[in-house]
Amino acid sequence: MPAEHHGPGQYQLRIRGHLDSSWTDWFEGMVLTQENDGTTSLCGPVVDQAALHGLLAKVRNIGATLIAVNLLEDQDPGQNH
Amino acid sequence: MPTPVLATKLFFPAPRPQITSRPRLFKRLNDELGPSRKLSLVCAPAGFGKTTLVSEWITQRRQQHPGVCIAWLSLDAHDNDPSRFLAYIVAALQGVDAEIGNEITGRRHSGQVLAVEPALTSLINDIARSGKEFILVLDDYHLIEKRPVHDALAFLLDHLPPQLHLVIATRSDPPLSLARLRSRGELTELRAADLRFTPDEAADFLNQVMNLGLSTDDIAALATRTEGWIAGLQLAGVSLREHGDVSGFIKAFTGSNRFVIDYLLEEVLQHQPAEVRNFLLATAPLEHMTGGLCEALTGVGGGQGMLEGLERDNLFVIPLDDRRQWYRYHPLFAEVLRARVLQELPGRMPELHRLASEWYEQNDLIEDAVHHALAAEDFGRAADLIEAVLPTMRRTRQDGMMLAWLTALPEEVVRVRPLLSVFYAWRTLVSGDLDAVEPWLGAAEQGVKAAAAEGKGPGNSDLKSIRGQELRMLPSTIAMYRASLAQARGDVYTTAQHAREAFELAGPEDHFARGAAAGFLGLASWAQGDVETAVDTFSDAVASLHEAGNLTDELSSTILLADMQIARGQLQEARKLYERALDYAAAQGESAPRATAELHVGYSELSREFGDLESAARHLQTSKELGRQVAPLTEHSYRWFVAMAGVREAEGDMAGATESLDQAQLLYLRGFFPEIRPIPALKARITIRQGRLSEGWEWARSRGLLPVGELSYLREFEHLTLARLLISQFRVLPAEKTIQEAQDLLMRLLEAAEAAGRKGSTYEVLVLQALALEAQGQRALALVPLERALAEAGPEGYVRLFLDEGPPLAPLLAEAAARGTAPPHTALLQQSKKTVVSQTAISRTPTPQREDLSKRELEVLRLLGTSLSGPEIARQLFVSLNTLRTHTKRIFIKLEVNNRREAVRHGKEQGLI
Numbered sequence: 001m002p003a004e005h006h007g008p009g010q011y012q013l014r015i016r017g018h019l020d021s022s023w024t025d026w027f028e029g030m031v032l033t034q035e036n037d038g039t040t041s042l043c044g045p046v047v048d049q050a051a052l053h054g055l056l057a058k059v060r061n062i063g064a065t066l067i068a069v070n071l072l073e074d075q076d077p078g079q080n081h
Numbered sequence: 082m083p084t085p086v087l088a089t090k091l092f093f094p095a096p097r098p099q100i101t102s103r104p105r106l107f108k109r110l111n112d113e114l115g116p117s118r119k120l121s122l123v124c125a126p127a128g129f130g131k132t133t134l135v136s137e138w139i140t141q142r143r144q145q146h147p148g149v150c151i152a153w154l155s156l157d158a159h160d161n162d163p164s165r166f167l168a169y170i171v172a173a174l175q176g177v178d179a180e181i182g183n184e185i186t187g188r189r190h191s192g193q194v195l196a197v198e199p200a201l202t203s204l205i206n207d208i209a210r211s212g213k214e215f216i217l218v219l220d221d222y223h224l225i226e227k228r229p230v231h232d233a234l235a236f237l238l239d240h241l242p243p244q245l246h247l248v249i250a251t252r253s254d255p256p257l258s259l260a261r262l263r264s265r266g267e268l269t270e271l272r273a274a275d276l277r278f279t280p281d282e283a284a285d286f287l288n289q290v291m292n293l294g295l296s297t298d299d300i301a302a303l304a305t306r307t308e309g310w311i312a313g314l315q316l317a318g319v320s321l322r323e324h325g326d327v328s329g330f331i332k333a334f335t336g337s338n339r340f341v342i343d344y345l346l347e348e349v350l351q352h353q354p355a356e357v358r359n360f361l362l363a364t365a366p367l368e369h370m371t372g373g374l375c376e377a378l379t380g381v382g383g384g385q386g387m388l389e390g391l392e393r394d395n396l397f398v399i400p401l402d403d404r405r406q407w408y409r410y411h412p413l414f415a416e417v418l419r420a421r422v423l424q425e426l427p428g429r430m431p432e433l434h435r436l437a438s439e440w441y442e443q444n445d446l447i448e449d450a451v452h453h454a455l456a457a458e459d460f461g462r463a464a465d466l467i468e469a470v471l472p473t474m475r476r477t478r479q480d481g482m483m484l485a486w487l488t489a490l491p492e493e494v495v496r497v498r499p500l501l502s503v504f505y506a507w508r509t510l511v512s513g514d515l516d517a518v519e520p521w522l523g524a525a526e527q528g529v530k531a532a533a534a535e536g537k538g539p540g541n542s543d544l545k546s547i548r549g550q551e552l553r554m555l556p557s558t559i560a561m562y563r564a565s566l567a568q569a570r571g572d573v574y575t576t577a578q579h580a581r582e583a584f585e586l587a588g589p590e591d592h593f594a595r596g597a598a599a600g601f602l603g604l605a606s607w608a609q610g611d612v613e614t615a616v617d618t619f620s621d622a623v624a625s626l627h628e629a630g631n632l633t634d635e636l637s638s639t640i641l642l643a644d645m646q647i648a649r650g651q652l653q654e655a656r657k658l659y660e661r662a663l664d665y666a667a668a669q670g671e672s673a674p675r676a677t678a679e680l681h682v683g684y685s686e687l688s689r690e691f692g693d694l695e696s697a698a699r700h701l702q703t704s705k706e707l708g709r710q711v712a713p714l715t716e717h718s719y720r721w722f723v724a725m726a727g728v729r730e731a732e733g734d735m736a737g738a739t740e741s742l743d744q745a746q747l748l749y750l751r752g753f754f755p756e757i758r759p760i761p762a763l764k765a766r767i768t769i770r771q772g773r774l775s776e777g778w779e780w781a782r783s784r785g786l787l788p789v790g791e792l793s794y795l796r797e798f799e800h801l802t803l804a805r806l807l808i809s810q811f812r813v814l815p816a817e818k819t820i821q822e823a824q825d826l827l828m829r830l831l832e833a834a835e836a837a838g839r840k841g842s843t844y845e846v847l848v849l850q851a852l853a854l855e856a857q858g859q860r861a862l863a864l865v866p867l868e869r870a871l872a873e874a875g876p877e878g879y880v881r882l883f884l885d886e887g888p889p890l891a892p893l894l895a896e897a898a899a900r901g902t903a904p905p906h907t908a909l910l911q912q913s914k915k916t917v918v919s920q921t922a923i924s925r926t927p928t929p930q931r932e933d934l935s936k937r938e939l940e941v942l943r944l945l946g947t948s949l950s951g952p953e954i955a956r957q958l959f960v961s962l963n964t965l966r967t968h969t970k971r972i973f974i975k976l977e978v979n980n981r982r983e984a985v986r987h988g989k990e991q992g993l994i
């Protein structure tokens with residue numbers, strides 16, 4: 001079932017710099033992966049737009065630089081693309 | 082301990098003495114601060130030094146321009162309630178100029194609803210009038226997420242007076258029309274690229290402020306690694322201060338890909354003693370910190386000393402007051418610490434929040450206690466706290482926050498708490514979702530029963546507590562909301578039924594509940610045209626509101642009571658009510674300006690009826706002046722324009738009157754009070770007077786009015802207008818059927834009015850009957866109803882009742898005066914220019930007198946026979962008190978008596994009264 005962009009879906013956020021895995025709890029269930037290009041990707045389920053905005057606010061509140069937000073067709077939170 | 086909320090939010094965060102000065106940014110802020118600039122926007126992510134920049138710029142500006150008033154407001158997530166947001170803006174401005182926003186604060190204290198735009202308008206006017214220059218800073222605006230608050234800000238910006246400049250510091254662009262502001266040159270923007278430390282600034286910070294003595298290369302490396310991010314540089318500075326190996330540290334840091342904060346915070350925490358580390362982690366959940374609160378969370382003493390030490394060491398704590406009682410962490414630092422707590426102390430967070438909630442509760446800071454209980458997901462605790470604080474929250478109208486709290490609670494937690502259920506019901510009612518109201522009221526009722534069964538209800542232990550009192554009053558409140566619900570649905574019978582129930586359920590001491598219930602009952606009786614009952618019940622309501630100490634509601638209700646008295650034809654009673662209420666309002670120091678303004682409108686309408694247009698206009702002017710200080714948009718607002726229309730119409734300015742009525746129509750709010758004088762009908766009366774009968778018929782058709790239609794009090798004004806239309810039609814086109822319809826309708830209206838004791842309506846019908854008969858050429862018959870109207874309405878002071886009918890009634894009035902059977906009273910004669918005073922009217926006294934009283938003296942004697950006081954009689958006769966005394970003395974001499982009582986008795990014996 002394809003994810004509706006206003007409904008629940010798997011999202012991937014890319015942030016500049018390597019965030020430790022210790023942030024996993026803070027980002028409530030997102031899986032953090034440190035990429036080779038010096039960015040961190042956060043992947044995980046996001047129930048709706050309000051939750052997505054909440055997630056973006058968390059990124060903003062720690063002063064991290066947001067590079068990309070993608071909606072993944074893939075439902076497996078472990079995959080990046 | 083004083084509540085930290087208000088004072089700390091308005092605290093101007095003076096920059097630390099040692100700081101990197103940023104002249105390049107100040108220059109941009111200063112250069113662009115011309116009169117056309119409305120907004121300076123400092124917009125960048127966390128840790129870019131926004132607050133420090135603005136506070137330093139303002140400190141400098143204040144030195145250069147000592148006259149400028151600086152109002153500072155640090156926003157937080159709770160300010161998403163527009164009334165709270167507004168209250169803080171007012172408080173911030175008032176802190177620098179006590180003259181600003183007084184009326185708004187007054188209304189808040191009296192518990193009135195603050196309509197945002199009118200309140201802002203009043204604020205803007207205050208600022209424009211003050212002649213001073215203001216800078217209002219809104220810090221942390223990104224915490225505002227709710228549309229109504231954004232709208233309020235947009236309104237303020239759209240109407241910004243040139244004396245006020247707005248500075249907003251935020252992490253994200255506010256949803257304002259920034260592009261439009263930019264294109265008009267009204268916006269100064271400083272963004273992340275501007276705020277980053279340049280290599281020179283980084284050098285100044287690290288070497289001058291932090292005193293680290295770094296080489297140019299080291300500084301360049303740090304500036305590159307942190308991209309000039311000030312929080313990063315500051316953390317790096319703190320780490321370096323503790324670090325022996327400077328070049329080693331810089332090499333490792335610049336060589337790492339780790340997120341700057343992750344890397345540096347770990348460095349900083351590693352170098353702190355265990356007690357500091359523990360303190361930082363345990364207090365991370367707090368939004369505000371004070372010694373005792375921190376101790377409650379850490380479980381060890383020395384909280385205050387620890388906070389002072391952290392401030393000294395530049396460890397991201399910010400003082401919130403001059404006495405260093407309250408602090409907070411830099412928000413960025415706090416967020417990162419909280420993430421650490423989640424990782425290092427799993428499961429500890431809810432417990433920390435609960436401890437904070439308990440400390441706040443013990444210190445009577447209930448809002449914060451609720452906030453932390455919700456964060457701890459301890460919903461039972463949160464709900465109990467919310468119940469306790471509910472009356473205060475309702476009084477201060479923080480509905481938005483109450484609602485946010487209740488939304489955060491699971492429904493089953495709300496349902497078992499009757500006070501919360503009732504609040505929810507009220508919210509649903511106000512939002513217009515009528516069908517959703519009753520289930521919540523039902524749940525509340527169940528809850529009250531359950532509480533009573535458990536002995537928790539109106540039992541002894543609870544009796545003194547706020548919650549106990551509230552619970553005791555709840556059954557009455559529930560009935561009241563059912564009455565409101567029925568009223569909103571237009572069901573008069575059910576409204577009255579529930580209002581009666583509410584009244585009976587209210588305890589003898591529940592003055593407010595009794596007042597409100599009696600008010601509902603009175604309004605229901607009024608809507609049914611039973612003015613006698615309405616006056617009785619409503620008088621009780623006003624008395625109860627007086628007992629309850631609710632000045633605004635008491636005064637507002639007085640206006641309705643006066644309206645009811647006017648419907649009964651008791652103009653003098655209405656006048657006394659207004660005079661007493663205005664005296665009372667004055668004695669209370671005009672602390673209820675809105676209600677006082679409304680009273681003046683009512684008094685103006687009454688003065689107009691007495692024929693004193695000058696006084697009517699003066700009261701309207703007074704009302705306008707009072708109203709300008711307050712947000713005038715209430716269910717009474719339209720009425721000023723109705724009164725103005727009346728004055729203009731009486732002055733012959735029909736176009737002006739129509740214009741006022743159009744404005745009244747725009748402001749009219751349905752559903753609050755019975756619609757006794759519908760505005761379209763008032764407009765129709767003007768068109769009829771102007772002879773534009775086809776427009777009159779169009780109105781009658783649109784309202785479905787027929788002469789044979791069923792009568793009800795709520796349609797009486799329309800039916801009386803229709804009767805005028807029929808009579809005017811007959812004058813133009815004398816068809817027997819037309820006048821017959823008018824007469825039949827008037828007869829039925831007369832019966833209904835007389836049966837219900839509505840003398841005001843009775844008099845109007847009598848005048849119209851006279852006009853109908855006069856139109857048929859039956860003058861002798863026409864005099865019968867007119868003379869009755871004159872005899873009964875005259876002593877009450879009716880003037881416009883007769884004069885408003887214009888030329889058609891004038892010859893009849895003259896004839897009545899000539900016959901003298903029921904002479905039109907003085908004020909009427911003075912104004913009816915076409916009516917000639919006939920001496921015969923006063924010489925026909927039934928018994929001979931020693932010396933005849935003059936017409937004026939007779940008039941005075943009649944008034945002496947009423948319960949009016951001397952000054953009241955003087956006002957009634959438009960004479961000074963001295964003139965009245967002269968008249969009185971002559972009367973005493975002529976009647977050979979010594980006092981008022983004897984004079985009246987003699988007057989009665991001789992048939993003079």
